[in-house]
Amino acid sequence: MRYLTPRKRAEGRGAAHAGTEHHWSMTVSAVGLAFLVPVWLYVFGKTLGQPRDVVLETFASPFPAILTALVLVVGMRHFAMGATTMIEDYARGTTRKMLIIFVISLSWVIAATGLFALARMAL
């Protein structure tokens, strides 16, 4: 016997019973980035063009380091998911799968490289 009513099982999931998680995840990361990005633009813009010791000092401080790490992780997840949707719109079959695997991998490589650089400067 099912204790959940059909409506309870269907609500918020759409006709396909999946996919709304993707939209919700994009909404959450978008709101997160809306707070992170303006501040990060200022920090990064101020640091770009400075000599190396200033760059090292900046990203060794907690606020710029944590902020940049968050922008990298949240931003690259947001990018990977958005790019997946675009690929699903315009490619199919094996091409679609290969492109999706490529953008997800590329996003992780960018995030991991940035985090490694931050760790090296901060620690």
Added chain:
Amino acid sequence: MAEPKRVERPLSPFMIGPYYRPQMTSISSILTRITGHALVAGALLGVWWLLAAATSEAYFQTANAVATSWFGDLVFTGSLWAVWYHYLAGLRHLYFDAGKGLDIPTAEKLGWACIIGSVVLTVITILLVQ
């Protein structure tokens, strides 16, 4: 019996141009996708620059020369406009998701707000970080 015939289902067609007149609503929507994806260029250059700074003085000189050259300026200024456009268009999406601003006059005004606002914010950011 189920036919093993494969159905060629259509992908999203490009409607703007031959079928739809380009309008503020469609153009501002496609620009959201273009700017979002183009931002990977800025991310790559920025992360490379960070890695170089973390690695050594010599590597930083190379990456910093590229990042502050005309090419670097082009990528970062373009990315700055792209991020502000994508930002405003994203906020517009959240507003649309709330079921607001969907009538045509408002949607068109919001499209103009994204375009003009992104240029203004780009100029302000450049002035602030100089």
